[in-house]
Amino acid sequence: MYQSKWxxxxxxxxxxLGALFMIMPVWIAFASSTHTxxxxxxxxxxxxxxxxxxxxxxxxxxxxxxxxxxVTALEMLFNSMVLGLxxxxxKVIISMMAAYAIVYFRFKLAVPLFWVIFSTxxxxxEVRIVPSYEVVANLGLLNTYTGLILPLIASAxxxxxxxxxxxxxxxxxxxxxxxxxxxxxxxxxxxLVPLSVTMIAAIFIIMFVVGWNQYLWPLLMTTDDQLYxxxxxxxxxxxxxxxxxxxxxxxxxxxxxxxxxxxxxxVVVIFQRMFIxxxxxxxx
Amino acid sequence: xxRVQFEHSAVPYLFIAPQILIISIFFLWPAAxxxxxxxxxxxxxxxxxxxxxxxNFEDVLSSASWSRSAIFxxxxxxxxAVISIAIxxxxxxxxxEVIRGAKSYRTLLMWGYAIAxxxxxxxxxxxxxxxxxxxxxxxxxxxxxxxxxQNANDAAFVVILIAVWKQVSVNFIFFxxxxxxxxxxxxxxxxxxxKSAERRFWTITFPLLAPTTFFLLVINLTYAFFETFGIIDxxxxxxxxxxxxxxxxxxxxDGFIGADLGGSSAQSVLLMIMVSVLTVFQFRFIERxxxx
Amino acid sequence: xxxxxxxxxxKTYPNxxxxxxxxxxxxxxxxxxxxxxxxxxxKSTLLRMIAGLESISGGEISIDGKVVxxxxxxxxxxxxxxxxxxxxxxxxxxxxMAYGLRNRGYSKADIESKVREAARILQLEDHLDRKxxxxxxxxxxxxAMGRAIVRQxxxxxxxxxxxxxxxxxxxxxxxxxxxxxxxxGITSVYVTHDQVEAMTLAxxxxxxNGGIAEQIGTPIDIYEKPATRFVAGxxxxxxxxxxxxxxxxxxxxxxxxxxxxxxxxHNIAGGRAVVAGIRPEHLSIAQTGQGxxxxxVRMVESLGAETLVYLDFGSKADNVTLxxxxxxxxxxxxxxxxxxxxxxxxLFDTESGNRL
Numbered sequence: 001m002y003q004s005k006w007x008x009x010x011x012x013x014x015x016x017l018g019a020l021f022m023i024m025p026v027w028i029a030f031a032s033s034t035h036t037x038x039x040x041x042x043x044x045x046x047x048x049x050x051x052x053x054x055x056x057x058x059x060x061x062x063x064x065x066x067x068x069x070x071v072t073a074l075e076m077l078f079n080s081m082v083l084g085l086x087x088x089x090x091k092v093i094i095s096m097m098a099a100y101a102i103v104y105f106r107f108k109l110a111v112p113l114f115w116v117i118f119s120t121x122x123x124x125x126e127v128r129i130v131p132s133y134e135v136v137a138n139l140g141l142l143n144t145y146t147g148l149i150l151p152l153i154a155s156a157x158x159x160x161x162x163x164x165x166x167x168x169x170x171x172x173x174x175x176x177x178x179x180x181x182x183x184x185x186x187x188x189x190x191x192l193v194p195l196s197v198t199m200i201a202a203i204f205i206i207m208f209v210v211g212w213n214q215y216l217w218p219l220l221m222t223t224d225d226q227l228y229x230x231x232x233x234x235x236x237x238x239x240x241x242x243x244x245x246x247x248x249x250x251x252x253x254x255x256x257x258x259x260x261x262x263x264x265x266x267v268v269v270i271f272q273r274m275f276i277x278x279x280x281x282x283x284x
Numbered sequence: 285x286x287r288v289q290f291e292h293s294a295v296p297y298l299f300i301a302p303q304i305l306i307i308s309i310f311f312l313w314p315a316a317x318x319x320x321x322x323x324x325x326x327x328x329x330x331x332x333x334x335x336x337x338x339x340n341f342e343d344v345l346s347s348a349s350w351s352r353s354a355i356f357x358x359x360x361x362x363x364x365a366v367i368s369i370a371i372x373x374x375x376x377x378x379x380x381e382v383i384r385g386a387k388s389y390r391t392l393l394m395w396g397y398a399i400a401x402x403x404x405x406x407x408x409x410x411x412x413x414x415x416x417x418x419x420x421x422x423x424x425x426x427x428x429x430x431x432x433x434q435n436a437n438d439a440a441f442v443v444i445l446i447a448v449w450k451q452v453s454v455n456f457i458f459f460x461x462x463x464x465x466x467x468x469x470x471x472x473x474x475x476x477x478x479k480s481a482e483r484r485f486w487t488i489t490f491p492l493l494a495p496t497t498f499f500l501l502v503i504n505l506t507y508a509f510f511e512t513f514g515i516i517d518x519x520x521x522x523x524x525x526x527x528x529x530x531x532x533x534x535x536x537x538d539g540f541i542g543a544d545l546g547g548s549s550a551q552s553v554l555l556m557i558m559v560s561v562l563t564v565f566q567f568r569f570i571e572r573x574x575x576x
Numbered sequence: 577x578x579x580x581x582x583x584x585x586x587k588t589y590p591n592x593x594x595x596x597x598x599x600x601x602x603x604x605x606x607x608x609x610x611x612x613x614x615x616x617x618x619k620s621t622l623l624r625m626i627a628g629l630e631s632i633s634g635g636e637i638s639i640d641g642k643v644v645x646x647x648x649x650x651x652x653x654x655x656x657x658x659x660x661x662x663x664x665x666x667x668x669x670x671x672x673m674a675y676g677l678r679n680r681g682y683s684k685a686d687i688e689s690k691v692r693e694a695a696r697i698l699q700l701e702d703h704l705d706r707k708x709x710x711x712x713x714x715x716x717x718x719x720a721m722g723r724a725i726v727r728q729x730x731x732x733x734x735x736x737x738x739x740x741x742x743x744x745x746x747x748x749x750x751x752x753x754x755x756x757x758x759x760x761g762i763t764s765v766y767v768t769h770d771q772v773e774a775m776t777l778a779x780x781x782x783x784x785n786g787g788i789a790e791q792i793g794t795p796i797d798i799y800e801k802p803a804t805r806f807v808a809g810x811x812x813x814x815x816x817x818x819x820x821x822x823x824x825x826x827x828x829x830x831x832x833x834x835x836x837x838x839x840x841x842h843n844i845a846g847g848r849a850v851v852a853g854i855r856p857e858h859l860s861i862a863q864t865g866q867g868x869x870x871x872x873v874r875m876v877e878s879l880g881a882e883t884l885v886y887l888d889f890g891s892k893a894d895n896v897t898l899x900x901x902x903x904x905x906x907x908x909x910x911x912x913x914x915x916x917x918x919x920x921x922x923l924f925d926t927e928s929g930n931r932l
Contacts, residue, residue: 002475002628002649003381011378012385018375019392022452025407026399028418032410044416098303105296106289113300120307122560123315124510126532127552130539131317132310139309151310159303184290188299213400215514220540231400235518238406250416257406264398269391276394279454280461469662472629477676477723479650487675491666 026261033057033254040250056255073259076230080212080260083229086149087211088204095158095203096196100188102159103166104174120156126216133220143224152217158203161281165199166192202278205271209264230260315556321549333546340550349526350534350551357509357530360444364512365504368448369497372455377485379456380463390460396453401514408446409519432520436527439520443528446519447512454507455500462496463489502566509559531555578605578640578730578763580626586634587621587787595621597787598635603765603780608757610766612774613784614810619767620735622784626765627656627733640730650679655724656733660740661716663708663723670695670704673722687726694722697756714745721753725760732757732764738773750776771811775799783807805929808853808922814884814897816853816922819869823848829867830923833890836869841918844932851929853922856884856899862915871896873910878903887912 003011028045035050060073101107102114125132132151141147169192177187193200218232228236234256241248268275290296322340324333344350379389411419412432423430432438466489474488490497513532516522522529522537529537531551539548580603587596595618603609611619624630626637628649636643644652655676663672670691677687695701698718708716717737724732734753738746754777757764768774774781775795783791783798783806791803795811802808808816821832825846829837832852844850862868871887874894885898885906898914906912923932 002631004648007481008382011382014378015375015382015389015393018371018452019389022393022396022449025411025449029407029410040416044421045410045418094303094306097299101296101298101300104289106291107293107296110296113304116307116312117303120311121563123311123318123552123556124559126510126513127535127555127559128311128314128318129536130545130548130552131314131321133540134317135310135314150306154303154306154310184295209398213398213403215400215402215517216536231402234406235402238409238518254410257403261399261403264400265395268398269395272391272394275397276457276461279397279457467660467662469658469660470664473656473658473662473723474664475629476627476649476654476656478679479648480679483679488664494666 026258029254030258033251033258035251037247037249037251041247052251056251057259060252060255060259071225071228071233073230073233073256075226076228076233077259077263079227080229080231080263082145083148083214083218084208084212084264086145087152087214088207090149090153091158091207091211092200092204094153095162096193096200098159099162099166100192103163104184104187117156117159120154125152125155129216129220132217136221142221143227145227147221148218148227149211152211152214158207161203161278162196162199165196165281169195198274199278199281201271202274202281205267205275206278209268212264230256234260318549318552318556321545322553323546324549325546336546340546341554344547344550344554350531353526353529353531353534356440356527357532360440360447360512360528360530361505361508363444364447364451364508365501367444368451369455369500369504371448372452373459373493373497375452376456376459376463377489379460393456394453396450397457399450401450401511402518404446404450405515405518408442408449408515412442412519434524436524439524439528443512443516443520446515447508450515451504451507455504458496458500459493462493466492499566502562506559506562509555509562531558579603579638580609580731580763580765581638581641582622582626582635583638584635585622585625585632585637587618587625587630588633595787596625599789601782601789601792603763605763606761608754608764608766608777608779609782610768610774610778610780611782611784612768612771612778612810615769616786617784618787619769619784623733623735623765623767626731627654628652653727653730654733655727655729655731656735657717657720657724657737659736661708661720663716663719665708668705668707669700669711669719669722672708672719673726676723676727690726690728691722694725697725698722713741714749717741717749721756725756728762730763732762734764734766736768737766738768738770746773753777771813775811781811783810785810801931802853802922803931805851805853805924808924808931812855814856814899816855817859817896819852819854819889819895820926821850821852823850830921832869834870836889837867838869838916838921839867839918840921840923842921842923842932844923849926850932851924851926853924854916854920856897858916858920859896859898859914860900860916862913866915868913868915869896870911870913873906873908873912875908876904876906885912887914 028047031046031049032040033056034053035046036052039050040046062072062074064070064072098117102110136142136147136151139147141150173191174187177191182190213231214229215231218229219235222228222232225236234253237253237256241250241253323335323337325336325340326333375393379386379393382389411417414420414433420430430438432442470488474484478484478487509530510532512530513536516528516530516533520528522533526534532555535548535551535555538544538551580601582599582601584598584600585596586594586598588594599622611622613619621630625632628644628647632645636645638644639652639654664675667675673691673694674687677690691704692701695704698721700715700718700722703711703715703719708719711719720737738749741749750773766777778795781793781795781798782789785806791798791807798807798811802811805818809818819832821830823830823844823846824837827844827846828839830840830850830852831837838852869889871889873885874888875886877884880903881901883900883902883904885900885904886894887896887898888894889896896914924930925932
């Protein structure tokens, strides 16, 4: 299509500026994380990387004392992975099943149960945080992976997504399957699930990122630092930055920040197409 | 509703049970607790509680700090929504037009979704750090007396900037997708009818993007209301003096840190009412009616 | 005076693909020119280059004597009708037609009268308040044409405007377009892949293939004297029959297939290998003594007013089509001797495909 040379030029300029706007903070954090703390303390944030990347990153990955706690970044990364994967897997399975029941079955409690699920959209976790904490504490699930993951799954977003998708599946498929003698469970496993694979992948990616990036809930219910996710680890490190009268350990804190960011960003960028497809489908 | 459905007794219950179970334990029960506690007042020692009907609500609604927080939340949310929508729309239009490097630009602009709110808050904190933050230095060197630790407006500026920065990616993705949904031939016809690209945007592109824009408005308002907790907690922590505490943040501060269960539960209930209104609005006017 | 001139116009895409190879074309004022050819031949690309929707890589395009290579589409004083109408979905039909005028600063009264006049011509007066989605395909196409007419441009461009309509509608709209153009007298360039549309609409026809113009001429000229084998096979339905053959030594016959001989009247050296082209309607049943070929009936299609007979000739199957008036009673495997008048045989070079 026709574009004047000026328009093309301004387009590229604007987009480059936009990309820089997004990337600058992260780049500065990364560059600053590769210097010693004395250097940062004296010279402020850096644009250009220094030579201490291996030192800093190695230290926080393997040395618990580097993060002022008893846990290494590696262990925290592991916890984040468990949270991200567990949350995504749990979400996908439960929402798929619930959406299947709602869309494909006529049963007595269908309508009230649908509205119960819908109601979870009205009271996000942040708002019911205190009683949620109490419930989990009473169940003895504080400082457990289960307690970390389960309460987060109790929301309707995934279910609505699959509900929408199932409604778009042609009825003829079900009719043909019935003629072929497939019962409801068979139909689900043999036909619907394979059909949903791209959707499942898309939702999985989104939920993995959501799970990995959880903040408030893990903050509250994990007091045992063996269970810290890397996002929580960052907060703890920053809290203790100015303690002890020593030069603040900025580079290591930045390194932790970068490490908390890389995995979800990589996932989102590598699986871009699927991710965007999943995200945009939720609009319709 | 599907035209064809199974009639079956046990299977649907089986399938829906896990979600219902989890919802009951981890949502319905805490939600009911929150509502119940909003009607209670604990004594000074937390030993007994008294049923006080709507007194907690009265206290909350008449408290200055809640009003201030509510006003801040509204202004904050509207500004974050409008600014990040404007920026991302601006970027998306250009990204839709370029041919060379289209995929690269898209990649460079969409990854912000993967950033955790606390990480965004941290990066903002870093950039505005009085000791070494580049933006802190930059603003002060231009003659503004920038002090977000003590000045409420400067602090608000910081959290708004951070929240906008993080949200641009999501809006960008949706706008780009919306733009790509406009038929190319319609855009070409517009090229023949109208020489100015700017005018074409406002008369043709923007009206056709209206559904996406409304949708994003709701999404962004919701984001600003709730998902910015992480940003605030790691940057300004609501200071100075609660000036940058959104309503959600205040629930946390009062309830968890201040141990005012009754008050924070009442705030939760009020928030729940506000969300319900937003959600109903979203489903009614933007998506087709939610019906079984 | 609105002429359109192409001078060695070329288009190469960034990936290296050359879509248009040096085309020269001179369209007169008020002429209805049709670009026709198979998919991918470059006809739409050429049209879009005239519009300015595609940039030009080499050569010049001039409208009304002025070179427009670097002129923005909106400034070329052209209007275009798209294949899928490209109406603005959020505006009603009146606004759709008025949009271009509003952007050019016409007065409200002016716009009002121009749009209403166009609506009258196109019988759209009752539909002006409606939105495009409330209209049928044919009506939408008329709104698209209305949008072009109100501008009173120097050139009309049509990009396969009838392809999305059903068959009957296509025929009706074809006539409407032709009438409209003759009435308004505006220079028009029309792209289609349908050779019936091409033949009926064109004052002049350009047959394109692979980015080049194989022949430019009036429809009848192209039909009766196709310049290349490609043009001969593309124009005319059912398509021309092609038989490989050799000119006899005395230059008075061409031998085709297994020895069938046909009289020719061309001035070509004996012994040369050629491709002989004969239109189905020019074949007739041979009387004895005439140069003929022997073919076997494979299938017969009786259309009432005419009959199409598909025959096998030589060692090939289904390679000859015969078109006869009225109804005939042939059956499969009947043997027919076919002949053709010497001046109705087209001979082409086997390699270049050019007319001999």
